Structure formats: C-alpha cells, structure tokens
Amino acid sequence: MSLPNDPQSTIAAITARIEAGLIEIRRDIHAHPELAFEEVRTAGVVAAELARLGISHQTGVAKTGVVGMIEGGRPGPCLVIRADMDALPIHEQTGLPWASTIDGKMHACGHDIHTTTLLGVAAVLKEIAPQLAGSVKLVFQPAEEAIGGMQVMIDEGVLDNPHVDFALGFHNRPDHAVGRFSYVRGPGLAAADTFEVTVHGISGHAAHPHGAVDPIVAAATLITQLQTVVSREVNPMHPAVVTVGAINGGIAPNIIPDSVTFRGTVRTLHDPARDAAEAGIKRLCAGAEVGMRVRCEVKYRRGVPSLINDDKVLDPTIAAIRLQLGDVVDESAPSMGAEDFALMSRKVPSFQLGIGSSTPGRKDRLHNSGYQPDEACIGLGVQALARAAREILA
Numbered sequence: 001m002s003l004p005n006d007p008q009s010t011i012a013a014i015t016a017r018i019e020a021g022l023i024e025i026r027r028d029i030h031a032h033p034e035l036a037f038e039e040v041r042t043a044g045v046v047a048a049e050l051a052r053l054g055i056s057h058q059t060g061v062a063k064t065g066v067v068g069m070i071e072g073g074r075p076g077p078c079l080v081i082r083a084d085m086d087a088l089p090i091h092e093q094t095g096l097p098w099a100s101t102i103d104g105k106m107h108a109c110g111h112d113i114h115t116t117t118l119l120g121v122a123a124v125l126k127e128i129a130p131q132l133a134g135s136v137k138l139v140f141q142p143a144e145e146a147i148g149g150m151q152v153m154i155d156e157g158v159l160d161n162p163h164v165d166f167a168l169g170f171h172n173r174p175d176h177a178v179g180r181f182s183y184v185r186g187p188g189l190a191a192a193d194t195f196e197v198t199v200h201g202i203s204g205h206a207a208h209p210h211g212a213v214d215p216i217v218a219a220a221t222l223i224t225q226l227q228t229v230v231s232r233e234v235n236p237m238h239p240a241v242v243t244v245g246a247i248n249g250g251i252a253p254n255i256i257p258d259s260v261t262f263r264g265t266v267r268t269l270h271d272p273a274r275d276a277a278e279a280g281i282k283r284l285c286a287g288a289e290v291g292m293r294v295r296c297e298v299k300y301r302r303g304v305p306s307l308i309n310d311d312k313v314l315d316p317t318i319a320a321i322r323l324q325l326g327d328v329v330d331e332s333a334p335s336m337g338a339e340d341f342a343l344m345s346r347k348v349p350s351f352q353l354g355i356g357s358s359t360p361g362r363k364d365r366l367h368n369s370g371y372q373p374d375e376a377c378i379g380l381g382v383q384a385l386a387r388a389a390r391e392i393l394a
Contacts, residue, residue, distance in 0.1 A: 011390075073130035074134075080166070168388060194265050194303060310345070
C-alpha cells in the first residue's frame with residue numbers, strides 16, 4: 001500500500017488503517033486486568049503484537065515488562081517512549097460489554113489505553129523507520145500503581161544498550177476533552193513520601209492522668225503542629241501537602257494507652273520543599289519528646305521524586321503535535337499526584353504528555369469504578385506520539 005509523502009498524511013493514514021484493531025486490543029486487555037508484577041497475559045499480548053510487526057523485543061524485564069526496539073534509517077540519539085500496563089484492585093461497575101472479567105480488578109487508570117496506544121505508535125514508527133535518525137525504545141512497564149516497576153526496569157538497564165538520550169511518557173486525562181493535549185513546564189507531578197510516627201507514653205487510669213504520660217494528647221498536638229511545616233517552613237511558591245490519613249491508639253475510654261501510631265503522606269513539587277518537610281516532621285517529633293515527655297519513633301520513607309518535564313523534549317513534542325493535529329495543545333497546572341515515570345525523568349531529559357480522554361456527556365475521573373475513557377484518544381495519541389518521535393529524531 002502506497003502512502004502519502006508528507007509526514008502528517010502518512011502518520012494519519014497508518015493510524016486510520018490500524019485504529020479499529022487497536023480498539024480491539026484495548027478491549028481485550030481491559031477485560032483481563034492484571035495487578036502489579038502480575039501482567040503476564042498483558043505482556044504476552046504486547047510481545048505477540050510486536051512480533052507480528054517485526055519489532056525486536058525483550059520480555060521478562062522487571063519480571064513482566066517488555067522492551068521493544070526500532071532502529072532508524074540513520075544514526076542518532078535513542079528515544080524512550082513509555083507506557084504502563086498494570087490495573088487497579090477496584091471492582092468495575094461500568095456494565096460495558098468489554099468490562100473486567102476478573103472480580104476486584106479493573107483498568108480504572110487507563111493503562112490499557114496506554115499500552116494499546118504505544119502498540120499503535122510502534123506500528124507507525126516501524127513503517128516510517130527509514131525517516132528516523134536514531135532509535136526508539138518502546139518500554140511497556142509493569143507495576144506503576146505500586147510505584148515500583150520503573151525502578152526495577154532502571155536497575156535492570158532499560159536506559160542502557162543503547163544509552164537513552166530522551167524519554168517521552170504520556171497519560172490519559174479524563175479532565176480534558178478528547179482531542180486535546182496538555183503539558184506542564186518544569187515539575188509536573190509531585191514527589192510522594194510516607195511517614196509513620198509511633199508516640200510512646202506510659203499507660204494509666206483516665207481518672208489519674210498525672211500518673212501516666214498521655215500519647216494521645218501528644219499525637220493530637222503533633223498532628224496539628226505538622227500543618228505548620230507547610231504554612232511556616234516551606235517556600236509559599238513551592239506547593240506542598242502534609243496529610244495524616246490514619247491514626248490508631250487505645251481500646252477503652254477510661255484507659256490512657258501506652259502508644260499511638262499515625263501515618264501520612266507528604267507531596268511536594270520541588271526538592272527544597274521535600275527536604276524541608278522531612279526535616280520539619282522529624283524536628284517536631286523530637287520537640288514533642290522534650291515538651292510532652294513521650295518517645296517518638298519516626299519512620300520516614302521517600303517514594304518517587306517529582307516528575308520534571310524538560311523543555312528539550314517538551315518543546316519539540318508540542319510543536320510536532322501542532323504540525324500533526326493543529327491547535328489542540330493547552331498548558332496545564334501541575335498535579336500533586338505522583339507516578340514513577342518521575343524516576344526516568346531524573347535520569348534523562350523527559351516529558352509526560354497529557355492526552356484528553358473525556359467521553360462527551362460524562363464527568364469521569366481516574367481510579368473510579370465507572371471510568372469510561374473515550375477510545376478516540378487511542379488513535380489521536382498514536383498520531384501525536386509518533387509525530388513527536390519523528391521530529392525528535394529528525
């Protein structure tokens with residue numbers, strides 16, 4: 001089949017030819033969701049499609065990940081395009097014919113959309129590979145929802161052989177109309193840290209508090225004080241959120257317990273705010289030990305860093321989308337959500353593109369049991385990402 005000579009028409013024509021098949025693949029993946037590091041069937045679907053397209057690939061990366069490689073017609077840099085594959089432990093309630101066939105598991109974040117979109121990008125880039133100066137590494141990642149898959153892929157060398165120069169990620173956005181795309185300059189998603197504080201006191205009778213050391217009062221005071229970390233220690237131009245989401249302690253109304261444990265999260269976009277929040281929480285706990293006679297056991301765990309969008313990838317991607325699809329790109333605000341593509345963004349210049357997926361007449365949101373993205377976002381995402389790859393590797 002002959003194709004038009006200009007890249008816009010070529011990419012549009014290939015996408016139109018494969019779009020119906022991509023939707024079938026998406027519905028099959030959606031009906032068979034798999035959780036983190038369990039994506040055996042999904043990886044099999046990906047590997048079979050890459051093999052059908054004649055794309056060399058490796059399976060079993062980070063347990064269930066797949067990495068494909070497309071070589072361009074001329075030497076040049078290596079571009080990663082990444083999609084995540086895992087589902088969520090949510091019981092689907094859409095009632096769609098292709099709804100999840102597995103109780104308690106659902107693609108409620110659209111990773112089935114992502115996997116399918118990258119397969120479409122692979123098909124387009126395979127056909128236009130002679131036009132590329134460099135190579136494209138197709139990364140199908142497991143366990144994004146567990147915030148663990150990307151680190152394992154990096155540890156197993158996904159950024160090597162060949163060395164990766166740029167990385168392009170993407171995520172469906174039900175808050176944007178299908179056909180629209182979005183970007184954020186600089187920090188786009190937050191670092192996500194967790195903490196657990198156990199306040200140890202001395203138990204006693206509620207009628208004789210002077211004979212005890214009350215961990216409940218100390219914990220309540222601490223939880224209130226933690227909010228001053230954001231209001232009085234973090235640069236007000238650097239967004240930060242400290243949230244306590246769980247507290248446990250005591251079993252009876254007339255007994256002062258021995259200990260209370262509370263757990264929470266810290267979300268920040270900038271590294272100095274992240275450092276200030278961790279230091280502030282630990283210092284306030286140390287102060288409670290002196291001021292309230294308790295002992296505080298603090299466990300602070302750093303999760304993924306904030307995702308940094310680099311203009312070296314962002315600008316050519318946005319320009320490419322406008323060349324391919326017109327004036328369909330909007331600047332968006334950062335989100336305090338987090339994801340582990342951020343780990344790759346700290347290794348190589350990267351950009352995560354937002355792809356509108358809102359179904360007309362609906363107000364869907366991610367991680368919801370009724371989420372129904374508009375499947376038109378698949379073909380549009382294929383065109384956008386394939387054109388971006390072509391321009392980056394021009």
